[in-house]
Amino acid sequence: MNLLARDTGIQVGWPLNRALIRCPDLVVIPRDPAAECALRDELIELGESLGPDLEATANDTVTIDLSTRRAPLGDGLACLEVAGAGIWHACAATADLAHLAARHEATQGRTIGPADLAALPLEILGSLTGDKKAMAVLELWGIRRLGDLMAFPRQALAERLGTETGQWHDMLHGKSSRLLRIHRPPESFAQEFDCDDSITSLEPLVFALKRMLHTLAGRLASRHLAASLLRLRLNLETGEALERQVRLPEPQSQVEGMLSPLQMWLESLRLTAPVGSMHLDVEATFGASAQREWFGRQMPQPERFTETLAKLDALLGAGRVGIPDRGKSFAADCFRMLPALDSGRTVSRETTRTECPVPLHRFRPPRKIAVAHEMRDRKPWPLAVLNGPHPGEIIDRRGPFPVSGEWWRPDESWQRLEWDIQLASRHLLRLVFQSPDEWELHGIYR
Numbered sequence: 101m102n103l104l105a106r107d108t109g110i111q112v113g114w115p116l117n118r119a120l121i122r123c124p125d126l127v128v129i130p131r132d133p134a135a136e137c138a139l140r141d142e143l144i145e146l147g148e149s150l151g152p153d154l155e156a157t158a159n160d161t162v163t164i165d166l167s168t169r170r171a172p173l174g175d176g177l178a179c180l181e182v183a184g185a186g187i188w189h190a191c192a193a194t195a196d197l198a199h200l201a202a203r204h205e206a207t208q209g210r211t212i213g214p215a216d217l218a219a220l221p222l223e224i225l226g227s228l229t230g231d232k233k234a235m236a237v238l239e240l241w242g243i244r245r246l247g248d249l250m251a252f253p254r255q256a257l258a259e260r261l262g263t264e265t266g267q268w269h270d271m272l273h274g275k276s277s278r279l280l281r282i283h284r285p286p287e288s289f290a291q292e293f294d295c296d297d298s299i300t301s302l303e304p305l306v307f308a309l310k311r312m313l314h315t316l317a318g319r320l321a322s323r324h325l326a327a328s329l330l331r332l333r334l335n336l337e338t339g340e341a342l343e344r345q346v347r348l349p350e351p352q353s354q355v356e357g358m359l360s361p362l363q364m365w366l367e368s369l370r371l372t373a374p375v376g377s378m379h380l381d382v383e384a385t386f387g388a389s390a391q392r393e394w395f396g397r398q399m400p401q402p403e404r405f406t407e408t409l410a411k412l413d414a415l416l417g418a419g420r421v422g423i424p425d426r427g428k429s430f431a432a433d434c435f436r437m438l439p440a441l442d443s444g445r446t447v448s449r450e451t452t453r454t455e456c457p458v459p460l461h462r463f464r465p466p467r468k469i470a471v472a473h474e475m476r477d478r479k480p481w482p483l484a485v486l487n488g489p490h491p492g493e494i495i496d497r498r499g500p501f502p503v504s505g506e507w508w509r510p511d512e513s514w515q516r517l518e519w520d521i522q523l524a525s526r527h528l529l530r531l532v533f534q535s536p537d538e539w540e541l542h543g544i545y546r
Contacts, residue, residue, distance in 0.1 A: 139185060144283060146180055146187075155195065155280040158227070161202070163195045165280055178209065194277040196228060200246075203227055214274045218247030225249075225268065234261045246272055287323075289316060290381040298337060298374030305366055305375060306359075312380045313355045326351030326387035332362055332380055336373040347439065349405050351387050361410040368414030409440055430503050431514065432542070433464070458545040460530060466540040471531065473539075480533050482519055488541055492523040500533070518542075 101110060108123040119126055136159060143162055147154045150173070153165035166173060177189045190201035191211040201207035204220050222243055226235060238261075243249050249257075250272050258266030270276040291312050299305050309332070320326060328351050333343040346361045412421045419437060427434035469488035473480040479500055484493045497519055504515035519531040528545035 139182070142182055143187075146182065150177075153280060154283050156283045157195070157199055161199060162283075163198060163280060166191070193274055194271070195280060196271045196276075196278070197274060199228065200224055214250070214272060217272060218245065218250060220246045222246060222249065228271075229264070229268065234265055237261060287384075288381075289319060289384060290379065291315060293378040293380075295376055295378075298376060300371075300374045302366060305378075306363055308378060309362060309366070309380070310355065310359060312378065313358050316380065316382060317353055317355050317358070320353045320382075320384060323384075324387070325384040326353040327358055327382045328385045329383035330358060330362060330380070331382070332365075332378070334369075334371075334375050335377045335379065336371065337376045338373040340373065342369065342371075346406065346410070351385050353387055361406045364407065364410035364414050429505050431505050432466075433462075458528065460543045461546050462543040463541060466532065466542045469539050469541050471533075471539040473533075479517065482521060482531055482533075482539075485521075485523065485529070485531075485541075490523060490525065490527045490529060490541075490544070492525050492527070494521045495524050496522040520545075 101112065105123070105126065108126075110119045110122055110126070116128065140156070140159055143160070144154065144156060147162040147164050151164045151166055151169060153168065155163045157163045177191075180187050180189070188202045188208045190198050190207055190209065192198035192201055193213070197212065197214070197217070200217060200220065201210070201212045203224055206219060207216055210216070222235070222238060222245060225246065226232075229235070238249065250269065252269070254266050254269045257269055267276065293308050293312055295308070299308070316327070328348055330346045330348070331343065332346075333341055335341050344362065344365045346365075348357070348361075352358050409421055422437040422440045424435045425438050427436050467488055470486040471480075471482050472484040472486055473482045475481070482494055482497060485491050498521075499519035500517040501519075502515065502517055504513070506512040506514060515535075517533040519533070521529050521531055523529065530542045530544070532540045532542050534540065
């Protein structure tokens with residue numbers, strides 16, 4: 101919040117409705133990730149002008165080790181400026197103490213020690229920890245300031261709230277000093293290949309890709325790294341760009357392991373114009389080391405899995421190969437496709453308990469049928485199935501089960517009534533009624 105919002109009495113953590121009641125003219129500005137990254141890069145550049153040992157502690161905080169400076173800093177920190185932003189700074193003997201001091205007005209712009217933190221509120225400790233449970237317990241104990249926490253015996257805190265609370269106690273007293281996680285800008289392995297003559301066939305395209313991969317493999321090997329993700333972009337002479345991203349199941353540093361999935365994609369392309377240039381980029385990681393068995397059976401080769409995925413993707417089309425995950429809707433056949441090799445994916449694991457353990461065999465697409473029915477309580481009541489693969493009299497039924505969705509979108513809203521029925525022939529079916537007068541057979545229980 102800016103100063104004007106604070107002057108109205110609004111506090112951090114309030115729900116939006118409460119803040120609007122206090123200040124009806126409140127304007128909420130959405131986050132701009134690109135601007136935040138640019139500001140963070142500018143802050144890191146300023147920090148590197150003061151010292152080489154720098155840590156990106158948070159998205160808006162950098163910590164610099166000034167103990168190695170030969171010349172005194174003087175008023176250098178007070179003279180730092182960033183256009184459109186304010187810089188808060190503080191100095192301390194340890195990195196965590198400096199981080200805490202820079203976040204409160206009472207200690208900003210000073211060189212502080214543990215005694216200077218006693219008057220700071222307890223909430224400021226939340227910037228260094230994610231243990232909200234322990235923070236809530238401390239508030240229940242009536243602890244409002246860091247000095248109250250520092251006055252507690254360390255052993256008693258650790259026994260009641262865990263070892264992390266004891267580490268907070270040591271940090272506030274300046275007894276623990278950690279090493280900085282030195283920030284190093286990521287090294288780019290990107291390559292660009294400009295074709296002297298436009299490429300119109302597969303063979304010269306693969307040849308140029310091999311040359312780029314050989315250069316990439318040499319650069320990775322010299323740094324003891326491996327490729328975990330490959331990005332290949334083809335720039336056509338018409339201005340169109342075709343891009344392919346391949347996540348490798350096992351980090352690769354050999355040309356053969358990286359070439360195979362990309363070559364599969366190139367073989368499946370039907371280019372509308374010649375290729376003018378190629379761009380190759382990679383996400384690097386440390387190579388995986390493993391002890392191979394000498395006398396046992398060989399383990400499956402993960403690079404072959406990538407080749408199989410590339411073949412399926414070339415055969416079926418982009419976005420049609422992966423792990424199906426149930427969508428957040430009750431609509432029939434609602435699902436999303438997750439990448440097969442995305443390590444950060446989250447698959448829904450919610451299970452629903454049904455009274456009938458018999459699985460439902462779905463018909464895709466549903467089959468249009470005629471159903472004899474009567475109206476009861478303004479809802480159709482099925483009596484018999486007149487045609488289709490399983491005609492007959494209905495002797496038992498459960499329903500109707502009204503299902504609807506997307507009601508807030510008039511063009512995409514849907515609703516239907518579902519029935520589970522049993523015919524005289526003992527078949528169990530799933531019927532669906534959609535207004536105004538349409539019946540569908542969605543499946544059979546088997």
